Amino acid sequence: MDGRQARARCWLEIDLDIVAANYREAQRICGEGVQVIPVLKANAYGLGAARLSRLLAEAGAKLFAVAELNEALEVRRACGADALVLGMIAAEQMESAVRSGVIATVYDRDQARLLNEAARRLHVPARVHIKLDTGLHRLGFDPDDLPDILEVFDLPWLRVEGLYTHLALREDEADAAQIARFEAVVAALRRDGRHCGMLHACDSIGMVRHPRFRFDAVRIGAWLYGVVPSRYPNGNGECRLPIRLMTRVAQIRWVHAGEYLGYDEEHPLARDRRIATLSAGYADGYPRVNNTGEVALRSGRAPIAGLLCMDQMMVDVTELPEVRPGDPVTLLGDGISLKEWSAWTGCHRNELLSRIGPRVPRIYTRSGAVESIMTMESEEYLC
Numbered sequence: 001m002d003g004r005q006a007r008a009r010c011w012l013e014i015d016l017d018i019v020a021a022n023y024r025e026a027q028r029i030c031g032e033g034v035q036v037i038p039v040l041k042a043n044a045y046g047l048g049a050a051r052l053s054r055l056l057a058e059a060g061a062k063l064f065a066v067a068e069l070n071e072a073l074e075v076r077r078a079c080g081a082d083a084l085v086l087g088m089i090a091a092e093q094m095e096s097a098v099r100s101g102v103i104a105t106v107y108d109r110d111q112a113r114l115l116n117e118a119a120r121r122l123h124v125p126a127r128v129h130i131k132l133d134t135g136l137h138r139l140g141f142d143p144d145d146l147p148d149i150l151e152v153f154d155l156p157w158l159r160v161e162g163l164y165t166h167l168a169l170r171e172d173e174a175d176a177a178q179i180a181r182f183e184a185v186v187a188a189l190r191r192d193g194r195h196c197g198m199l200h201a202c203d204s205i206g207m208v209r210h211p212r213f214r215f216d217a218v219r220i221g222a223w224l225y226g227v228v229p230s231r232y233p234n235g236n237g238e239c240r241l242p243i244r245l246m247t248r249v250a251q252i253r254w255v256h257a258g259e260y261l262g263y264d265e266e267h268p269l270a271r272d273r274r275i276a277t278l279s280a281g282y283a284d285g286y287p288r289v290n291n292t293g294e295v296a297l298r299s300g301r302a303p304i305a306g307l308l309c310m311d312q313m314m315v316d317v318t319e320l321p322e323v324r325p326g327d328p329v330t331l332l333g334d335g336i337s338l339k340e341w342s343a344w345t346g347c348h349r350n351e352l353l354s355r356i357g358p359r360v361p362r363i364y365t366r367s368g369a370v371e372s373i374m375t376m377e378s379e380e381y382l383c
Helices: 014-030 041-045 050-059 069-079 091-100 107-124 146-154 172-191 204-209 338-345 348-355
Strands: 010-015 034-040 062-065 082-085 105-106 128-129 159-163 198-202 216-219 241-256 271-279 294-297 300-305 313-316 327-331 362-366 369-372
Touching: 010 014, 010 062, 010 146, 014 050, 014 159, 014 216, 014 362, 034 050, 034 198, 034 369, 041 348, 050 062, 050 069, 050 369, 069 082, 069 091, 082 198, 091 107, 091 128, 105 107, 107 128, 107 146, 107 216, 107 369, 146 159, 146 172, 159 172, 172 204, 198 204, 204 216, 271 300, 294 313, 327 338, 338 348
Parallel strands: 010 362, 034 062, 034 216, 062 082, 105 128, 128 159, 159 198, 198 216
Antiparallel strands: 010 241, 241 271, 241 327, 271 313, 294 300, 294 327, 300 313, 362 369
């Protein structure tokens, strides 16, 4: 598939230079001595984990974080770097994880024992980071369960390489209380002569909101992909959106007053309207909105008209008479921000990125030129 074919219907353009710049800016913000761990879960929030892992490894990343084992294996194949699995690795997957050198998160005693047994069977030490639940109440050892945490260090086939937690980021006082619990466990472990390895607690929001909580590393996902952390001014454009989600006009028609647009519409048109049908729908990642939101095309914006369909959507181009079939249309980018898209759809910004469908070709650019294309049918085509 060449660039012209990839841009035939609906596509995602990813500027690799901007992704790399976002990573370098995070390094600058954190300063010397703090490792930046790119989070590539959910296919790098929809942008393509394989390509981005290679890009960021070239930029200096040594460790990546993902949600599950298959994502970690993809990163290992793509760039050979270390990958930390932040979520569950099931008992059935543990031998594969150990064999591949993936770093597992251990979060309770029984799970740690199962992983130790899998490593013993293979005669290969399992690499682990210990997760503490300091207040998010998702995964992790309770900080009061120090004997269980100490047992992880004593299991002979586990190699503890790090200790971490995750902030709920509800308010600064609560975040500080979480860090106090985390640091208390670290202090207790050190008094007992245990080496905790890499300490980390902050994600993209925590990185900019809490400089003193950065410890040895920060885990950034959303920042890389242009999601500006809440309550962060971003006045100098430190974090920039690296993508454009595009589609094309398939057909234009006049729909007369009194007619209805699309499925389940209860309100007839009050006036004759010029309606353009676009070749993108909720299967491509645009939420199923109803008469909400805008797209950018030609010299302006057009409002979404009617209920969005699985593969198509309609917009009102009555005020844009120059629009023609085949015209490119921007769903995200070109002035349409993630913040706007989130407000129109009621979806979280990270969710919007990660739900962009697999049938949408990813077109990677560098210095303004197409570098490669990823499609459902192939890993990557170099252009």
